[in-house]
Amino acid sequence: MLTISALQQYYGASHTLWDLDLSVPQGACVCLMGRNGVGKTTLLKAIMGLIPVRDGSIDFDGVELAKAKAESRAELGIGYVPQGREIFPLLTVEENLKTGLRAAGKLGIKKVPDAIYDIFPVLKQMLKRRGGDLSGGQQQQLAIGRALVLNPRLLILDEPTEGIQPNIVSEIGDVIIRLNRARGIDTAKPDGEAVGEVHQAIARINKELGVTVLLVEQKLPFARKVANQFCIMDRGRHVAVGAMEELADDMVKRYLTV
Numbered sequence: 001m002l003t004i005s006a007l008q009q010y011y012g013a014s015h016t017l018w019d020l021d022l023s024v025p026q027g028a029c030v031c032l033m034g035r036n037g038v039g040k041t042t043l044l045k046a047i048m049g050l051i052p053v054r055d056g057s058i059d060f061d062g063v064e065l066a067k068a069k070a071e072s073r074a075e076l077g078i079g080y081v082p083q084g085r086e087i088f089p090l091l092t093v094e095e096n097l098k099t100g101l102r103a104a105g106k107l108g109i110k111k112v113p114d115a116i117y118d119i120f121p122v123l124k125q126m127l128k129r130r131g132g133d134l135s136g137g138q139q140q141q142l143a144i145g146r147a148l149v150l151n152p153r154l155l156i157l158d159e160p161t162e163g164i165q166p167n168i169v170s171e172i173g174d175v176i177i178r179l180n181r182a183r184g185i186d187t188a189k190p191d192g193e194a195v196g197e198v199h200q201a202i203a204r205i206n207k208e209l210g211v212t213v214l215l216v217e218q219k220l221p222f223a224r225k226v227a228n229q230f231c232i233m234d235r236g237r238h239v240a241v242g243a244m245e246e247l248a249d250d251m252v253k254r255y256l257t258v
């Protein structure tokens with residue numbers, strides 16, 4: 001679905017991404033890992049067209065994104081939750097969600113889908129509250145909700161658990177897992193699990209679309225739980241990729257432990 005090849009990125013004279021390759025197959029949940037400052041956020045911003053790239057290719061389902069305008073991503077089906085969430089503190093929850101619609105372009109989506117409120121019931125309860133008055137966890141749910149309003153096929157999240165209470169971290173993890181893996185779940189025949197409204201809403205979105213996920217995450221247990229593939233970066237280069245169950249202790253020690 002997303003194939004990055006030989007990407008080169010500079011901040012001025014500073015060479016930040018070196019010959020970087022990354023593959024995100026359809027249906028996967030890929031976790032981009034690495035210590036602070038290795039270039040994870042830079043890579044996500046490059047994918048989103050928020051910073052220019054010098055050379056290389058970013059192919060999304062056959063469309064070359066490396067030189068395309070940032071606005072093209074939403075229309076193509078890429079949703080983005082930036083680091084630090086970047087919600088509008090003075091706008092209400094409803095207004096924040098509607099900002100996600102501004103890039104609807106030709107998609108024909110005119111209102112925030114009800115499924116967003118089914119996935120994050122707290123947003124419905126707080127529709128008229130200002131974004132800045134929400135807790136960190138609620139703001140993160142708002143940021144993810146906003147990224148989902150255009151029904152993306154690829155959801156990109158930059159450190160979704162940063163600064164969030166443990167119980168909300170786990171809720172957010174469950175939502176990501178279900179968005180990613182609920183495809184094909186038969187809601188009429190739950191597999192031993194009580195299928196609630198949230199689950200059904202996610203299964204509905206997922207059945208229609210199948211949300212592939214690329215996320216940056218520093219918390220190892222969260223990454224192991226949520227993602228099924230990893231890509232480790234070190235000093236602007238990809239140094240190891242594989243299935244999450246292959247992420248060995250020596251790699252963790254060498255590239256991730258601070």
Ligand SMILES: Nc1ncnc2c1ncn2[C@@H]1O[C@H](COP(=O)(O)OP(=O)(O)OP(=O)(O)O)[C@@H](O)[C@H]1O
Pocket residue numbers: 011014016034035036037038039040041042043
């Ligand atoms: N706007 C910028 N101008 C110049 N250098 C930058 C800019 N943004 C980031 N950098 C530098 O680029 C390198 C990669 O930063 P980046 O934020 O992508 O790393 P990261 O892996 O996401 O780290 P973190 O986990 O701390 O967010 C760092 O050395 C950083 O100082």
